[in-house]
Amino acid sequence: MSGIAAIFNRDGRPAESRMIKAMLDAIHHRGPDREGVWIEGAVALGQRMLHATPEAVAEQQPWSDEGRRYRLVFDGRIDNGVDLQLQLSAAGVETRINTDAELILRSYQCWGEEFAAKLTGDFAVLIWDSQSQTLIGVRDRSGVKPFYYYQDGKRFACGSELHQLFHCGAPCQPNEGTIGEYLADQPCTADQTLYRSIQQLLPAHLLIVRRKGLVTRPYYDLTPTAIIRHSNDDEYANHFLSIFKEAVYCRMRAVGPVAADLSGGIDSSSIVSIAQILQDQETARCDGFESFSEVFPGLSCDESEYIKAVAARSRVALNFRPPTPANEIDLAAQVRQFRDFPTYPNFASGLDFRRLQRRKGARVSLTGEGGDEWFSGSMEDNADLLCSLRILSLIRQIRIDSHQSSTRLMHHFSPGHLLIKTAVVPLLPRVVRQFVRRRARARVPYVEWINPDFARRIDLYARLIAEPPLSHVKGIGRQSIYDAFHNGSISIVLGMIDHADARLGLDARHPFFDQRLIEFAFALPNDQLRRDGFERYIVRNAMRGILPEIVRTRVTKGSFNQPILASVEHNSAFIRFDRLEIAERGWVNAAKLKSAFEALMASYRNGDGNYGFPVWMAIATEIWHRVVFGSGKFER
Numbered sequence: 001m002s003g004i005a006a007i008f009n010r011d012g013r014p015a016e017s018r019m020i021k022a023m024l025d026a027i028h029h030r031g032p033d034r035e036g037v038w039i040e041g042a043v044a045l046g047q048r049m050l051h052a053t054p055e056a057v058a059e060q061q062p063w064s065d066e067g068r069r070y071r072l073v074f075d076g077r078i079d080n081g082v083d084l085q086l087q088l089s090a091a092g093v094e095t096r097i098n099t100d101a102e103l104i105l106r107s108y109q110c111w112g113e114e115f116a117a118k119l120t121g122d123f124a125v126l127i128w129d130s131q132s133q134t135l136i137g138v139r140d141r142s143g144v145k146p147f148y149y150y151q152d153g154k155r156f157a158c159g160s161e162l163h164q165l166f167h168c169g170a171p172c173q174p175n176e177g178t179i180g181e182y183l184a185d186q187p188c189t190a191d192q193t194l195y196r197s198i199q200q201l202l203p204a205h206l207l208i209v210r211r212k213g214l215v216t217r218p219y220y221d222l223t224p225t226a227i228i229r230h231s232n233d234d235e236y237a238n239h240f241l242s243i244f245k246e247a248v249y250c251r252m253r254a255v256g257p258v259a260a261d262l263s264g265g266i267d268s269s270s271i272v273s274i275a276q277i278l279q280d281q282e283t284a285r286c287d288g289f290e291s292f293s294e295v296f297p298g299l300s301c302d303e304s305e306y307i308k309a310v311a312a313r314s315r316v317a318l319n320f321r322p323p324t325p326a327n328e329i330d331l332a333a334q335v336r337q338f339r340d341f342p343t344y345p346n347f348a349s350g351l352d353f354r355r356l357q358r359r360k361g362a363r364v365s366l367t368g369e370g371g372d373e374w375f376s377g378s379m380e381d382n383a384d385l386l387c388s389l390r391i392l393s394l395i396r397q398i399r400i401d402s403h404q405s406s407t408r409l410m411h412h413f414s415p416g417h418l419l420i421k422t423a424v425v426p427l428l429p430r431v432v433r434q435f436v437r438r439r440a441r442a443r444v445p446y447v448e449w450i451n452p453d454f455a456r457r458i459d460l461y462a463r464l465i466a467e468p469p470l471s472h473v474k475g476i477g478r479q480s481i482y483d484a485f486h487n488g489s490i491s492i493v494l495g496m497i498d499h500a501d502a503r504l505g506l507d508a509r510h511p512f513f514d515q516r517l518i519e520f521a522f523a524l525p526n527d528q529l530r531r532d533g534f535e536r537y538i539v540r541n542a543m544r545g546i547l548p549e550i551v552r553t554r555v556t557k558g559s560f561n562q563p564i565l566a567s568v569e570h571n572s573a574f575i576r577f578d579r580l581e582i583a584e585r586g587w588v589n590a591a592k593l594k595s596a597f598e599a600l601m602a603s604y605r606n607g608d609g610n611y612g613f614p615v616w617m618a619i620a621t622e623i624w625h626r627v628v629f630g631s632g633k634f635e636r
Contacts, residue, residue, distance in 0.1 A: 001363075001498070001507035002056075002075040003030030003048040003160040006126050007168060008135050010211045011154040015044035022167040023159055024048055030075075030160060030502045038062040038071050043128050043135070047073040051255045052363050052507040054285070055099040063101040065109060069131050072105045075160055076123030076145045077509075079250040084118065108136070116206050116219040120515055121250070124160065124201075135209040141220050142513045143190065143203030143491030146498055150198050156209045161499070162198050163339040170197045172339075174629065176587075180460045182341060182621055183450050183587060185614040189463060190488030194341060194624070203491050222482055224472040226523040236528050237542040240520065244542065247514035248274045249283065251366060257288030259362035259506075261350075262318070264293070264306030264558070266536050268368030269551050270543050271511050275366065276314040277546075290317040290360065292353040297322070301558040309548040319360075321353035323563050326570035331620060335627040342620050343500045349563035351500075358504050365501060369494070370512025373484045374521040375536045377529030381477030382423040384526055394423060400533045404555070426476045430467065447614045449592035477526040485518065565604045565612045571619050572597060581630045582622050593618055 005023035007015045017039055024035055024046045031048025038045045047061040062071045078084070078100040084107060085095060093110045095102055100121075107115040108127050113136065116125075122144035127136040137158060139147045149158035150170040157168035166172060175196045181187045182194070191202050201207050204220040230236045248271055252258050262272045272291045278284040291311065296302040304320075311318040329351065331342040342348075357365055379401050385394040401422065402415045413421065425433060455461065468486030473479045484490065494510070501508040511517070521529070528538040533555065540552050577594035596615055603610040626632055 001030060001052055001502055001505075002050045003027035003502075004073045004075050004124060004126055005044075005046040005159040005164055006073070006128075006135065006137075006157065007044040008128075008156045008209055009042040009154065010156060010209075012042050012211075013154075015039050015042055017044070019168060020044040020046045023157075023164040026164045026167060027159070027161055027502075029505065032505060034060070036061045036073070038064075040130070045071055045073050045126060045128060047075075050363060050505060050507065053077060053100065053253050054255055055097075057255065058097060059099045059101050061101055063099075063105055065105060069129065070105055070109065071128045071130075072101055072108075072126065074101060074104060074123055074125040076100070076121060076125075076140065077250075077253070077507075078103055078119055078121040078123065079514075080120035083120075087118070113206060113208070114219075122509070122513075126158070133211060137201060137207035137209070138219070139201045139203055139205055141204040141515050142485075142494070142510075142518070144494050144498070144510060144513055146495050147201040147207075148193065148198055149201060149207070151209075151214055152197075156214060158201075158207075161338060161340070161502075162193055162195065163337075165198050166339065170195070172628065173197060174625075176454070177458045177460075177463060179587065179621065180450065180455065180458045181463060182617055183582075184447060184460060184464060185617045186464050186489070187492045188466070188488045190491040200491070200495075222473075222485055222519065222522050224474070224482075226519065228520065228523040229525075233528075233538075233541055236524070236538055237544075240538050241542040243514070243516050243520050244270070244511070245274055245278070247511040247517050248366070249278055249285075250514070251364070251509040251511055252278060252284040252286050252289070254286040254362075254364040254507075256286070256361045256363055257290065258284070258286040258364045258366065259357035259360070260289070260291050260366040261368060262291035262293045262307055262310060262316075263368060264303030264310065264551065265368060265371075266539060266543075266547075266551065266554070267371030267512060269306070269310045269547055270371075270539060271366055271368055272310060272316055273314045273543070273546050276316045280315075286364070288361075290319060290362075292319045292321065292357055294323055294350050294353060295320050296562060299562055301560055301562055303558050306551050306554065309550050313546075313548045319353065319356060321350075321356060323349035324351040326563065326566040329567065331571055331623045332574070332627055335624050338499065339628060340499065341496075341624055344496055345563045345567035345616060346560045347497060347500050348567075349560070354501065354504050354506060358506060363505065363507055365506045365508050367497065367508055367510050368512065369497065369510045370517075371536060371539070373490060374481060374512060374518050375529055375539050377526060377535055377537075378477055378480035379418070379422040380426045380480055381475075381526040381530065382418075383426040383476040386423045387427065387476075397530075398423070404533065426479075447596070447618075449588050449590075449596060449618065451586055451589055454587050475526070477529070478522060481518075481522045485522075561612060564616055565600070568597070568612045568616045568619060569601060569604065571616075571623065572601075575619065575622050575626075580622055581625050582618070585625070587621075588618060 031050045033051045034049035036047050045062045051057050061073045084103050091110050116138045123140045124145040124147040125138040148162040150165040173196045178192045206219045207216045260272050262268050279289040293307045295304050329348045334342040398415050473482045497508050531537045580590045583590035
């Protein structure tokens with residue numbers, strides 16, 4: 001985790017040093033180890049460095065080639081460095097010190113705009129080509145590393161965090177479309193932000209800026225025809241395990257010790273167990289490894305039993321911390337500093353153990369994010385069973401899904417309902433499917449306190465049901481993974497995690513978002529993802545003998561609604577529902593929001609704990625608006 005910044009005055013005016021310096025000062029927390037600035041004519045590049053890999057210690061950015069035609073800054077990590085060196089050498093391109101920055105720049109020298117497809121890892125890259133007067137920007141395939149930009153007719157500017165761009169003249173105007181998505185608890189448009197003037201480069205996209213204008217284009221997509229076939233489950237499991245070990249290994253290249261989240265679920269437990277094996281074998285490239293867990297003594301969401309079982313089996317060092325109290329998490333202070341939406345409470349509740357990770361010397365933190373998206377499978381793969389006329393298998397799976405639907409979906413579906421929803425509707429043509437959704441919905445697909453006139457004005461319903469571009473993917477199960485890969489909500493959540501950890505000087509790394517693992521999951525048969533009532537079937541199979549059975553075979557999942565409800569209760573005291581600025585804007589109905597809040601709090605105090613995220617999102621939106629556009633004052 002580092003920070004980048006760039007200015008390109010497309011009208012030819014000289015770039016101002018004070019402006020690029022202000023952009024870098026705004027992200028000091030991302031790179032406390034070193035600052036680098038390069039200015040020439042209309043262009044300025046800057047970087048704040050966090051030494052998160054051993055190679056980065058010897059690196060000075062902006063990085064330049066010998067002829068000084070190219071300048072590069074980047075945030076991230078390249079995982080296929082050895083392979084890149086071989087390819088570059090075969091093409092006659094030699095490297096000097098083999099840092100990630102040099103490998104990226106040499107790749108651009110060798111392959112031009114096609115270089116991005118050669119890179120594996122998590123990265124946001126900027127390259128200035130002085131000969132062609134072109135600025136190239138690239139974001140990694142999954143959107144792990146953030147990339148914000150602003151342009152008008154005269155200037156282009158970009159950076160790692162959106163508030164940097166206000167130092168370059170970006171207008172501070174609300175983007176009502178994105179605000180509507182947040183209020184609906186469904187942020188999903190990844191190339192937009194809360195501000196009309198500031199955009200994000202989409203994952204797996206390339207950005208090209210010249211004096212005449214700007215274009216973006218994808219440089220990568222999942223291969224629709226990719227299929228993996230093995231003769232038995234063990235071969236699938238061994239194939240997964242080899243890729244998974246590599247994904248963890250790449251992310252343990254670090255300066256100092258590596259920390260890892262351990263929740264007791266399948267995903268984080270698998271990562272911690274494999275990381276500890278690598279550490280025991282002395283193949284991990286770090287100076288130590290420990291796990292960190294958030295525990296909730298006395299509450300139903302407490303996972304201590306599973307966490308202790310994993311620690312005992314793997315012999316990993318274990319650190320327990322209770323959740324950070326809601327009254328120690330200041331949403332308004334976050335907004336004042338970053339001008340962005342505040343951190344979700346289920347991320348912010350881990351603030352104390354993140355601080356402990358940093359105090360123990362860790363600069364890298366492994367998370368279990370991504371297992372749900374790629375290896376859980378989808379109930380909609382029931383449609384594939386129907387297509388192949390595997391009726392008995394379909395009936396059996398529908399019964400299992402109906403039994404488990406209350407756990408997965410927070411409410412129960414009957415077998416008949418699930419048959420229509422998961423086996424029939426997915427097979428309908430897209431136009432028909434959207435028509436059915438509009439006609440059949442019993443209520444609007446967003447919270448009832450959103451003002452209907454506002455929802456119509458921004459066409460909120462269309463934003464929420466938007467589907468990715470049509471592909472040639474065969475099979476509903478595979479289509480669900482393809483859709484997830486293109487779903488903007490994933491990039492938004494990853495950005496939220498990056499934002500939260502960057503404030504503490506931590507580089508969050510997610511093994512399950514490894515490009516090779518995603519491609520592997522996409523090419524698997526459905527029954528390697530879901531079978532016999534188990535999600536992550538292949539992961540469970542691969543982790544046999546590595547995970548304790550109590551964890552490997554569990555089908556429950558802890559609900560972390562507690563920090564959300566606590567945050568709703570605490571932060572509601574700072575606002576008055578009869579003076580909501582977002583109601584004055586016409587975005588919400590204050591009376592309905594207040595009624596929903598009171599019902600939620602009654603449930604909370606009675607111990608029922610209904611789902612509280614939608615109400616929290618509305619309260620957080622009000623706090624964001626007050627800080628950025630309103631009075632900035634809060635009641636108590």
